[in-house]
Structures are given as structure tokens and as C-alpha cells.
Amino acid sequence: MSNQVDLYEKKYPANWVVMQNRILQAFYEMTLDEKRLLLLASSVVRLKDATERDTIEITAKAFAEACNIQVDSAYTQLKDASEKMMRRFFSYRNERGSRVNVQWVIRSIYEDGYVSLCFTDEVLLMLKVFDENNPFTKYKKEDVLKLKGEYSIDMYHLAKKYEGMTSWTMSLEEIREELTLSKSYERINNLKTRVINPSVEEITKKTDIKITYENIKRGRTVTGLTFTVKAKPTKNKNLKELNQNNENRDIPSLTVKQIDRFAPLLASYAPFGSYAPSGKSTQEVISWLHTQLRDEAFLKTHKKHLLAVGYTYPKQKK
Numbered sequence: 001m002s003n004q005v006d007l008y009e010k011k012y013p014a015n016w017v018v019m020q021n022r023i024l025q026a027f028y029e030m031t032l033d034e035k036r037l038l039l040l041a042s043s044v045v046r047l048k049d050a051t052e053r054d055t056i057e058i059t060a061k062a063f064a065e066a067c068n069i070q071v072d073s074a075y076t077q078l079k080d081a082s083e084k085m086m087r088r089f090f091s092y093r094n095e096r097g098s099r100v101n102v103q104w105v106i107r108s109i110y111e112d113g114y115v116s117l118c119f120t121d122e123v124l125l126m127l128k129v130f131d132e133n134n135p136f137t138k139y140k141k142e143d144v145l146k147l148k149g150e151y152s153i154d155m156y157h158l159a160k161k162y163e164g165m166t167s168w169t170m171s172l173e174e175i176r177e178e179l180t181l182s183k184s185y186e187r188i189n190n191l192k193t194r195v196i197n198p199s200v201e202e203i204t205k206k207t208d209i210k211i212t213y214e215n216i217k218r219g220r221t222v223t224g225l226t227f228t229v230k231a232k233p234t235k236n237k238n239l240k241e242l243n244q245n246n247e248n249r250d251i252p253s254l255t256v257k258q259i260d261r262f263a264p265l266l267a268s269y270a271p272f273g274s275y276a277p278s279g280k281s282t283q284e285v286i287s288w289l290h291t292q293l294r295d296e297a298f299l300k301t302h303k304k305h306l307l308a309v310g311y312t313y314p315k316q317k318k
Helices: 021-027 032-048 060-067 071-087 121-128 152-161 172-178 188-206 239-244 256-267 270-275 282-292 296-301 303-308
Strands: 016-020 056-059 089-093 099-103 105-111 114-119 136-140 167-171 209-218 221-231
Touching (some): 016 032, 016 121, 021 121, 032 056, 032 071, 032 114, 056 060, 060 071, 114 121, 152 188, 167 172, 172 221, 256 303
Antiparallel strands (some): 056 114, 089 099, 167 221, 209 221
16 A cells, blocks of 8 residues: 555545445454444545545534434444544555554544544545555445444445445355454354344345345355345336336436536446546546536437436426
8 A cells, every 4th residue: 555645536426435345354343333434434535535634524413314323322422433443453465565554543533522533544545546456345325324233234345346246155264254253153053143144134124235145055064155136126116117208308408416416427337438538537527527418419419328327307397
């Protein structure tokens, strides 16, 4: 890792959690409230382009609303989480092969009703730099923060990491290592009853995806699990039908708010990539789209792409 945080692009909106995959090895060891605090802080870090000197503030009210808990309880939980995070560190090997120990947080201050954190450069790098050399996983904040199980957030992140592949396979040893589980989980019954089943059930019930799994056996012995992840149908049952019924209808002029919303979504949408200017950074493409999305001809040409990233037609007046 480098101490220079200089590869940053603001291309994901505030309601998205985006983190490099390498952050997970340290992330799994945290308590539930520490994970929640980091998830909430991640978008602030990204959009603020924070450095070690910048404080990231999370209020008890925001923590309570995002995690669906009482504000009175949030004060204590937020304070405890920030103090525990302050004492945490993680390790990695540098280019010389030497092991480097790094604190998550340089400074933590709990004020009346909010906590402020200053993250180290290594952590900031993992929360801001996303490219082919730094693989990452993204998902909506509102989905993951609904989860309350001890391992549900970890399993959700894994599922979103592999969602594009539909399924993934892990040996029992890989599962235990990935989730930093103790020896008490070496027995498959303990692993399923206390970790896998509760997490899968909660994720399927509360979030945007459904997870199932099957045993992998060698003879009669279970050696691993194959997980399958599928996106749930949109909550708006009429969305698909609405768009299909308006296939011949042009998209009307977009508002400034709509342009701000759809420019980064289109820039990150792979099927649209061949239509964007080549050799440009994502931020440059977003800037270009802010102009293009004001053009009626552009909206007509790329209607299918806008529908694919979530545009819905306004209701027609009767």
C-alpha cells in the first residue's frame, strides 16, 4: 500500500457503500456496531476526499436511523464502537515482504451526540481507490444496515462480491478463515446452526438478494459449501410493466436532480461503456454526461440504458 491517496474518483452516490475487498480481512474481526460505523463513514470519506487530517463525523441520530435502533441506545453504541475501533489495527506485507501493522483510526473524539474519527492513509486508500488493481465491492447502505446478526453483514458482503458470478464455492476451512471463526466452528453443525443459516435467512428476509447453499461432499463428509445468490425482483411490481408499456414513449427532459443521479449510474453501467468517450476517467465521463443528458437526441438514443439503470417514466395525466 502507498501513503499517497491520489487515485480517487467520486463516482458513487452517498447511499452506496464501496470498499476494496482487501479491507474485509480486518473488517470481519470487528463488532457489529464497529462495522456499522465503518459502513456509515465510508461514503463520507469517499465524497469528502478525506485525508488523515480530516474528521469524519457520524451523529447518534444518523446512526440510530440507519440501523433502526433507539437514539438513546445509539449514543452508547456509537461511543463504544468508536473506542474499540481506536484500539484496532490490521497487518499487511509491503513490497519488501515486511509485515506492517496499521491502526484503523488515528484520533477518535466523542462529543455530545456524535463521534468524529480520523482514519489512517491505508484505510482511506481502501475506502477511496477502486480500479482493476484494487478490486472492490459495492452495495446500497440501506440494505446492509438492516442486518443485525453477528455474521450477517460479513455474509452479505461476500454475496455481493460474487453476485455477478451467481454462485461461488468455499471449503469449510476457507469459510472459517474468511470469517475469522474460532475452533468451535470446526464442526459443520455448529458452523451451519450458528453462522450460515441465521445469516442466510436474515439476508434473504431483509435485503435485496436471496442466498441458498448446498453441501459439497467427499464421500459422506461435507468439505465445503456452494452458495447461490440471486437479486430479488424490484419492490415496485409495476416498474417493469410501466417501462414496457412505454417503449415507444420518449424520455422527457431531465431535471438537474435527475441528471446528478443518472450521470454516475450511466458512467458505471458496463453496457453503456462503448458509447462513452475513450481514454477518459470515470469522473470525466460523468462530467461529459452532465452535458449530454440535457440533449433530447441523446435521451432518445440511450433510452434503453437509462431504463436499465433505474429511470422510470412520470405518470401521464389522464
